[in-house]
Amino acid sequence: QQQVKQSPQSLIVQKGGISIINCAYENTAFDYFPWYQQFPGKGPALLIAIRPDVSEKKEGRFTISFNKSAKQFSLHIMDSQPGDSATYFCAASLNQAGTALIFGKGTTLSVSS
Amino acid sequence: NAGVTQTPKFQVLKTGQSMTLQCAQDMNHNSMYWYRQDPGMGLRLIYYSASEGTTDKGEVPNGYNVSRLNKREFSLRLESAAPSQTSVYFCASSDLGQGERNEQFFGPGTRLTVL
Numbered sequence: 001q002q003q004v005k006q007s008p009q010s011l012i013v014q015k016g017g018i019s020i021i022n023c024a025y026e027n028t029a030f031d032y033f034p035w036y037q038q039f040p041g042k043g044p045a046l047l048i049a050i051r052p053d054v055s056e057k058k059e060g061r062f063t064i065s066f067n068k069s070a071k072q073f074s075l076h077i078m079d080s081q082p083g084d085s086a087t088y089f090c091a092a093s094l095n096q097a098g099t100a101l102i103f104g105k106g107t108t109l110s111v112s113s
Numbered sequence: 114n115a116g117v118t119q120t121p122k123f124q125v126l127k128t129g130q131s132m133t134l135q136c137a138q139d140m141n142h143n144s145m146y147w148y149r150q151d152p153g154m155g156l157r158l159i160y161y162s163a164s165e166g167t168t169d170k171g172e173v174p175n176g177y178n179v180s181r182l183n184k185r186e187f188s189l190r191l192e193s194a195a196p197s198q199t200s201v202y203f204c205a206s207s208d209l210g211q212g213e214r215n216e217q218f219f220g221p222g223t224r225l226t227v228l
Contacts, residue, residue: 006155009153032214032215034214034215034216041221041222042221042222043117043203043205043219043220043221043222044156044203044219045219046216046217046218049214049216089155089156093215094215095214095215096215097143097144097163097164097207097208097215098143098144098161098162098163098164098207099144099163099215100146100158100161100171101156101158101215101217102158103148103155103156103157104155105153105154105155106153106155
């Protein structure tokens with residue numbers, strides 16, 4: 001049972017363009033939704049996260065949009081740069097100590113210059 | 114402050130051999146996790162330890178055992194390695210801190226090949 005579905009599997013965007021990655025979750029008890037960024041040969045690192053009490057969170061060029069009724073959330077990367085080329089994972093969990101994250105399968109983003 | 118460290122970085126095993134993957138964190142986190150990453154599958158939870166002295170199974174625990182040695186260290190053991198266990202293994206740690214984010218900090222990974 002896949003509790004977090006992520007799309008697309010891969011994405012190619014021109015430099016300066018907008019990258020959009022979508023996720024859908026099933027468990028309505030989830031209340032913490034992070035996005036992780038992973039470069040080749042490295043471990044994932046937290047990029048940005050949102051709680052369900054807000055519909056949008058922005059940090060620099062990265063924005064999470066959250067739709068609680070649809071159980072969907074998305075990552076928008078504005079003015080995409082070649083340095084953004086990486087694999088992005090959405091995840092969901094309860095916001096409690098010791099709670100494991102449920103990850104989507106990942107999106108490989110390539111930003112062409 | 115090294116964060117989460119994992120040893121070894123690379124390992125090649127033959128089918129049936131055993132080994133232990135080591136993980137340590139220096140952030141005084143209570144919770145630690147082991148994930149495996151396979152192409153197109155994302156990160157799947159193997160085992161986790163919500164606090165020192167406790168361990169629980171995750172999504173894919175078969176063929177693995179864990180030990181929470183102390184608050185800093187959480188090891189993953191393969192008793193009889195199989196080719197299906199060829200993967201990249203990540204250890205992570207977390208604690209609810211400022212802002213109450215369940216942020217998990219990941220180590221650099223161990224790349225395991227089972228022949």
